[in-house]
Amino acid sequence: MDYQKIILSGKIVSQVQVHKSKVGEVDILEFDMTVRDSLKRDVVFPILLQGLSAEIDKNQVSEGNQALVEGKVETDPKGRFHILADTVQFESSSEEEIDRSKLLF
Secondary structure, three states, rough: OOOOOOEEEEEEEOEEEEEEEEOOEHHHEEEEEEOOOOOOOOOEEEEEEEOOOOOOOOOOOOOOOOEEEEEEEOOOOOOEEEEEEEEEEEOOOOOOOEEEHHHOO
16 A cells, blocks of 8 residues: 655745636645755745635735645656645644645535
């Protein structure tokens, strides 16, 4: 049995983009996040959240804010990867958490 889970804590470094899925039924939120590695280099991870309502407070999901992301790595047919987030917690508000599993339609 294979299993994967990734937990990242870092800074949002791109403008947050919200759009509909190709079928147009599910909201998708995308942003890039940097995490500092052991050599003190910033590594960029593309983050995707699916099924979120459009009422997300963009002040919490904005460039420069800290975030804690739990999810899994996915790749597309061209070999590019992104993190499909299950949970995102914004460190600017310790009580504010988005759990994708509860928001899917």
